[in-house]
Amino acid sequence: MSLTLSFHPLSSFCQKVLIALYENDTPFEPHIVDLMDEASSAAFKKIWPIGKFPVLRDEAKARTIPESSIIIEYLAQHYPGRTPLIPSDRDFARETRMRDRFYDLHVHMQMQKVVGDRLRPAGQNDPYGVAQAKALMQTAFGMIDAEMATRTWAMGDAFSMADCAAAPALYYANLVMPFSETHRNVAAYFDRLMTRPSFARAVKEAEPYRALFPT
Numbered sequence: 001m002s003l004t005l006s007f008h009p010l011s012s013f014c015q016k017v018l019i020a021l022y023e024n025d026t027p028f029e030p031h032i033v034d035l036m037d038e039a040s041s042a043a044f045k046k047i048w049p050i051g052k053f054p055v056l057r058d059e060a061k062a063r064t065i066p067e068s069s070i071i072i073e074y075l076a077q078h079y080p081g082r083t084p085l086i087p088s089d090r091d092f093a094r095e096t097r098m099r100d101r102f103y104d105l106h107v108h109m110q111m112q113k114v115v116g117d118r119l120r121p122a123g124q125n126d127p128y129g130v131a132q133a134k135a136l137m138q139t140a141f142g143m144i145d146a147e148m149a150t151r152t153w154a155m156g157d158a159f160s161m162a163d164c165a166a167a168p169a170l171y172y173a174n175l176v177m178p179f180s181e182t183h184r185n186v187a188a189y190f191d192r193l194m195t196r197p198s199f200a201r202a203v204k205e206a207e208p209y210r211a212l213f214p215t
């Protein structure tokens with residue numbers, strides 16, 4: 001087997017890549033990194049000193065690929081399957097990348113800011129930053145709500161990298177700022193994502209670690 005993914009099942013950015021791998025039944029070796037464990041963390045930082053997962057290693061091509069979007073681009077190019085994660089039409093591809101960025105930057109990272117604040121040492125919290133993050137998420141929810149009124153998936157009829165980005169971002173965003181009562185189209189899209197087998201599998205595999213999520 002050529003591909004190894006360094007990841008953690010509870011990690012939202014790792015789930016984004018797991019969805020892409022599961023969509024196409026791409027074979028890979030799972031390598032769970034425990035950042036709380038000194039040895040596991042140190043070994044991972046030898047691969048990627050930034051210390052953020054997921055990271056993909058392709059032994060056959062001697063390549064190490066960090067960053068969830070870049071990993072999905074790599075999979076789409078070198079290990080394509082039944083779900084074309086990036087459309088071949090160049091305009092469509094650019095729009096897919098834009099939505100991937102949108103979900104990462106304006107939902108996912110804002111959610112991370114809120115969750116990360118819960119993990120900070122006492123006295124080191126950032127309430128102003130958390131309020132800013134929540135306000136940006138609200139704006140993003142409003143934009144997604146308008147767009148998803150007429151779409152099945154983020155790009156329309158076809159599932160793509162943009163949905164890989166949206167699923168875990170919305171899953172955890174819904175835990176910190178529930179949207180089911182306020183944004184019905186976001187909620188309906190999220191329900192569709194939850195029944196997509198690739199994401200349902202990633203959610204199920206994260207269940208044993210769920211107690212680690214800070215409430």
Ligand SMILES: N[C@@H](CCC(=O)N[C@@H](CS)C(=O)NCC(=O)O)C(=O)O
Binds near residue numbers: 013014035051053
């Ligand atoms: N831009 C990166 C973000 C990756 C990221 O933030 N990963 C988180 C887990 S969801 C992480 O590794 N956190 C550990 C840390 O920051 O120490 C990507 O898209 O892959």
